[in-house]
Amino acid sequence: METGVQPQTSASTVTGSPASVHPLRRHAGDLDFAVCDRARLSRDRAFDGVFFTAVRTTGIYCRPVCPAQPKSRNVRFYRSAAAAEADGFRPCLRCRPETAPFSPAWNGTAATVARAVRLIEAGALDRGSAETLAAALGIGARHLTRLFRQHLHATPVRVARTMRVQRAKRLLDETDIPITDIALRAGFSSIRNFNLAFAQAYGRPPSAIRRRPR
Numbered sequence: 518m519e520t521g522v523q524p525q526t527s528a529s530t531v532t533g534s535p536a537s538v539h540p541l542r543r544h545a546g547d548l549d550f551a552v553c554d555r556a557r558l559s560r561d562r563a564f565d566g567v568f569f570t571a572v573r574t575t576g577i578y579c580r581p582v583c584p585a586q587p588k589s590r591n592v593r594f595y596r597s598a599a600a601a602e603a604d605g606f607r608p609c610l611r612c613r614p615e616t617a618p619f620s621p622a623w624n625g626t627a628a629t630v631a632r633a634v635r636l637i638e639a640g641a642l643d644r645g646s647a648e649t650l651a652a653a654l655g656i657g658a659r660h661l662t663r664l665f666r667q668h669l670h671a672t673p674v675r676v677a678r679t680m681r682v683q684r685a686k687r688l689l690d691e692t693d694i695p696i697t698d699i700a701l702r703a704g705f706s707s708i709r710n711f712n713l714a715f716a717q718a719y720g721r722p723p724s725a726i727r728r729r730p731r
């Protein structure tokens with residue numbers, strides 16, 4: 518199912534909103550196409566981590582700060598890297614979506630999502646189940662999934678999977694740790710799973726990504 522926000526879905530406006538509130542945070546999970554498009558065309562850092570831009574013509578998704586400036590008719594916007602990947606888009610090797618900040622300055626139910634994402638980043642779904650994670654947050658697993666769909670347009674398991682690949686990508690780029698060790702360090706249960714998930718996300722094996730020789 519495609520969940521990205523496309524031009525024809527932009528109906529709402531942001532006029533009259535208090536300047537202190539991030540325009541995209543006033544909406545629970547909705548993205549406003551016009552707001553996102555302006556933000557990425559001006560490479561507005563305030564939106565880094567708030568949404569991701571997917572480019573239909575290249576199959577790549579980017580941070581709003583990416584120097585690449587595809588035409589507006591070719592882009593759609595996602596709440597999370599996981600949601601863009603679920604629709605088949607690959608991370609940009611130039612702006613490196615895995616290094617985008619997570620923007621947890623949300624209120625209400627989104628605060629629960631922010632807490633859950635921090636726990637997932639710490640490995641909660643590498644070792645444990647979504648049920649255990651939900652229980653740690655004081656809610657049911659189905660409610661947690663509902664909140665994730667609302668705010669990140671992706672399930673907790675999908676977010677965890679993207680985060681594992683992102684961790685591995687950062688380790689590949691920033692360290693000399695052998696690829697076999699990176700798999701376990703990033704939270705994968707096996708090297709095989711690491712190779713599969715990585716190739717699915719990037720369209721090439723981890724060895725083809727490593728920038729410097731070890």
Ligand SMILES: [Zn+2]
Nearest residue numbers: 579583609612
């Ligand atoms: Zn990019």
